[in-house]
Amino acid sequence: MFARDNSEGKQFSTFRVGTLLLGIEVVTVQEVLRYQEMTVVPLAPYAVEGLINLRGQIVIALDMRKSLGLPRRPVGTRPMNVVIQSQDASVSLLVDDIGDVIETSAAVFGLPPDNLPANQKELVAGIYTLPHELLLILNTERLLLNACNPISQISA
Template identity: 45%
Template sequence: MQLCTFKLGDYFFGVDVEKVQEVIRHQEMTRIPLAKKEIRGLINLRGQIVTAVDLRLLLGLSKFSDSDEPMNIIICDDDGAVSFQVDEIGDVLDVDESSFEYPPETLKGIARELIQGAYKLTDRLLLVLDADKAVEVTA
């Protein structure tokens, strides 16, 4: 399995590379009045309007400050594209299924729904984000 990796705070995440359309730098966005707190706004991606989701807020971490310029991972599904805003983009990694562990029972809240599990790498854990469920939660 291949995962597109990224950082959120001190955490190292990955999403299935087949769900990723592209990775782009910070984009100017238009705020949406009365939107859910996780929705940062709309970005114009070469004429396509894409909703930008603050993954930090979605997972219960501290939000981006107004001066932060997060990176965007554009995720495609049947309904179009969504941008997951992250701190930093990593590499595409091949992971060994034998190093996969399901999330512990102690994981609570929305993170329990969105994190499929973790891969044990040599120097850290790679948390696997369920991109489809993350998009559903923000809809």
């Protein structure tokens, strides 16, 4: 189940969604922002919370709780924005809290466990074992594909 990561090391920007510690490669992160007002888009896919005007650039905001099938954010709490650069445009991931940038060495890298719920497992590229918890590395390509796929919203 575990394989040795042969790279010299990668840096991951981390954040929390619910109790999960998630990470994406630092090179994909454009910026991190406090809550931004959003414009709701009628008939948008389930995970699309709205659109953000980021200094004249219109950015889709994806609710990571919806994407991962987690309960709604507690009333009165506002998400943070992790703006990532995809192939075509910038996308904001709405997360609960921002973590640190973590550098991994040629550490043990694991595949997602079989008991991870299916909707989460397909979005997790792998896992790094940290001293006190697991860091789930997101597959951002799959995340963006699922977020805009109407089929993925039927169960929502």
